[in-house]
Amino acid sequence: MLLQLLKKMPVVLLLLLGNRALAQVQLRGTNGAVGQRPQVGYDAQGRPIKKAGGQDSLQRRDRNADSITIFFKYYDSSRLRTIDSSINDFTTRFPLPYYYHSLGNYSTASQSFFFNPLMKAGFDAGFHQYDIYAFTLENTKLYQSTRPYTELAYVLGSKAEQLVNVLHTQNKKSNFNFSLEYRFNNAPGFLKTQNASQNNMRFVAHYQTLNKKYEVSFIYISNKSASSENGGLQSPSKLDSLALNDPYELETRLGRPGRALRNPFNTTVNTGNTYKNSNLVIQHHYDLGTKDSLVTDSVTYRLFYPRFRIEHILRIGSSSYQFLDNFPDSTNYARYFNAVPGGTTVRYYDAWNELNNEFSLISFPQKNNLAQFLKAGVAIQNLKGTFDTTSTTRLYNFSVLSEYRNRTRNQLWDIEAKGQFYITGFNSGDYEAYISMQRMLGRKLGYLRIGFQNVNRSPSYILNPASSFPVKNRGSYAKENIIRFFASYDHPKGWKFGGEYFAVTNYMYYDSFFSAKQHATLFNVLHLTAEKKFKLARYWNLYTEIHVQQAPGQDVLNIPTVLTRNRLAFEGNFATNLFLSTGLELIYNTAYKADNYSPFIGQYFVQNTSTISNRPTIDAFVHFRIKSFKGFFRLENLNTINLKTGSFNKLNFAADKYPYTGLWLRFGLWWNFVN
Template sequence: MAPGFDAGFHSYDVYGFNHQNAKFYNTNRPFSELWYLIGAKQEQMINLQHTQNRGEKFNFSFQYRKINSPGFFQNQATNHDNYNVTANYNSQDKRYHLYFSYYLNKINGGENGGLQNNADLKDPEYSDPRLIPVRLGGNNPRLGGLLNTNIPVKSYNQEASILVRQQYDWGHGDTVHVNDTTEYYKFDPVFRVEHTLTYTENTYRYQDAEPDSLYYRTFYNLNIPLNNPDTIRTRHRWRIFSNDISLMQFPMRGNQAHFIRVGAAFEMIKGQFDTSLAVRSFNEVSFTNLRLHGEYRNKTRNQKWDIQAKGDLYPIGENAGDYAVSGRLSSHLNETLGRISLMASNVNREPSYVYRYFGTRNKQIWTNNDLNKENITQIQVRADNKKLKYSLTANYFLYTNYTYFKSFTESAQSSGLFNLLQLVAYKRFDVGGFTFDGDAAFQQIAGTAPVQLPTVWARLRVAYTAKLFKNLNLYTGLEGKYNTPYYADDYSPMLSQFFYQDVLQINNKPEVAAFVHFRIKSLSAYVRGENLNSLVWDNNFVSPLYPANNFGIRVGLRWWFVN
């Protein structure tokens, strides 16, 4: 639900850093964190984070994350490296502010195409799931390790981006005397000029160095020369430069959550594709966009009311006509009734570019230039209550020109109008030392829609919590998850996209895990036994031909300290 240019590759977003979740710190002492996870089949995750001030006005932080897992099945290895650096500077008079954010995500995900035959899961010949034949990558049952990054068939996503934001404020400053010996300088902005430069390079690539032409023709309807199969490779590479200027006014002195912002951004976008065709129109594109944006925010000091209205419009450029408008009103009624919020949003957007073009270096080209703009409306009502420990959310979505993939390589667009109603609830009960908490949702689609969703999904945790031996905080129990049967989307390895299917219904048993969480001062840890259900029933499936993991144990540690 975002207007403007979008490349369309989001299946690995949850594993990467971005500017939206970048953190800026101000610390009086250096602070560090270390996370480590080890799981079944040599799965490992390492996370290192450090931040410290250099003087009173400058701070920097660094974070590195490594995720490596050979997987439970053949050719399922993943190897991710993520880097994030932030810095911020405030001038002595607190009028000038500088923010810097950089991230680099290197995502390598193994693509095995799923099992050749689901029945092999029950075949005694394949007691080890690493021996079950898969569609891509050949017979490759080796496990690998943290330093072994050889992945036969993979999706390679690399994204690097730099953001530099400068702000200069006009307003009122005062010296505040805390006592006879302590004082500090307080500055309340009234008007702000903000300038933001962003440069991003994204590369999305699929590669199979030793493709089996029979498998590609049988499973994906992709013809590869038998005498010279070569490497199957697809690539979308994008370079995006954005230059944004904004003006802000703060009507109420001392309340920076009450402001009016208007601005404009100019974007230059260039894309390159990996094809062997000597046709420039298929190898490279470039275009520009102009985006106008505005925002009004009023969050009262007593936290009773919060009003927000935002708007974005693309008047000219490649995405001319795209827009997004939204409004939110929330209020804290009282401790008994809690907080309630109302939200409405409407987005008109050009479909992501991945729906318009797909090509390989083997001279396979698919294009779809008959796509209209998508329009999505969302209305939400939400109630949160800390005292009674519950939350309720009702979402209503209205879709027009919904764009989707209908096969491994082809996109399509639904011309009809359909809507989705979603009701989500959370509730927690505490009985003595035991805690019961659960989520549940009901989802219903009205109208003809190329979207499949489970009607009901739910999660329930039953746990015992206690404080032992003065410093030991314990939380241990069972967790179960379940959703009703539905036609889960299939997956296209070459595009790294999920696509609509209505042939194979996924009918899973409840998924069960046992856990022990504990914390001792600045050390927290957990042990999880996951997929206990696979010890009793057959493997659940997350998508056609893609079974969930077998039973496995994960152990995680987190240690933080102030130097």
């Protein structure tokens, strides 16, 4: 019932926006927001500290006030953060970042313009083309809020593209918070057999006993990606001579020929991929330590400083990956993919169930700094795989892990080191190691961060002969080893510099629609980046980001040498409550042999016959915020204009035979409420 309601959120959203009974939010501690000044502060662990001049507290709030104190921390992090209310960068709110590309339609298979190998040891099913759209454990937020807080978002784009996002969080008591987040987007596409949708849901509950000794977090995450696959256009050259100036006229390599139904409510996939995953995580611990108290004029706070912790994390997960073609055309399969469909329906299906138990002991050297700890533990993972709904296999892994973190109280040093080694089981011999150190060089010099990462991992299970997906050359591949050095520097005047260097051995990649290869010899990749905000005039700003990459010079990896984004914006605070940012955005990458895509195995693969040289992408935007309301109006892909005809049909390409959209209009709004 809840999912049916959420799928109809465009209508529900309009009704909510007209409800004047909801109070407007004024956030304390958010970027650019205003509100009543609270009389209680919080230390680095979120514990209340009395401020001079008042007696307010989390337990005693003026419920008639329209202010709120809200903050959050990411899962597996102790650093408190505030909600971002900035408006100048739309990509911070849109799930697909500017440095990723899809297959031309939002919600379809995505790929980073940067070298982005999988840096995770242990078991991996092998399907990652929709990861950027998903809710994950790593991007889960644990909130604390003095008032119930709700955020509604709706984005409407051309060709009936839409995105709906709902977030609600509240503290039932000072020691119990829950949040619910739901996101749905549907993009019918501008080509045939291109409709795609993403359905994401996340529920988080966090509870701590009044004596502070026991704490438990409950996290449930569900993701569904449904993306039709058309295999690209049969004749991309016909884009310049369309009778109705609509690419929907053109035939594609997959899908039912001549079928032309663009339905904004259709999420059915007759030819394409449907991936589902759900995860339940229960993390709880019991602490031994020192009791203390904080006495104010009206409230006595019970404080507890952990010195030793016993922790258990339970993960229960399920995932399924399916390619289905209900209308296979044997002629197109042979002509474009050199394949023969095995019957009237083509179907490949892998599914996995996981049970993971992690037990750890944690010590805290300093009683008043929970951001410094030493952790040691073990993890036991049990897996069950099902292929084509009949064949099954069972796997297990046993690993040891350790971690050390220290964010000093003066915030001059921030150190994080962690590792995991798989002792026995299917992924025996896999390991991952990570260390980073950040140092504040001074108020006038900023922050310097350096780090090292090394991963030794088994090939993904899609390359195992048991998988039902049609990878031809399966076999006993060697473990992939990736070393990464990285550094970044943030200057107080707005300069940001960064770099990362990869050294890769036994690199696994795909080189056709159905085959994989392993490059045994060592190769290197270098990626440098620079960012700066230039103040041109009182209301004029230029935001520049430049990325430079050096590819290995071998036929195993193709990435653009340069990627840059520049935003020229007229922005400022006008008419008291109006914050405005409007201007032009330009994104450009140098020509390169962009990877092709195999819809059958869900993988981008290297090709060396076609070079893609695109025009710079140019977007016009008007972003604004009035109190708790944020609006985004964007006219994208102005670069596709054909000056000879006045139409927008000079399309860029995401991959071979996959064009981007033409002129694209998006309007989005985000509205926050305090209940």
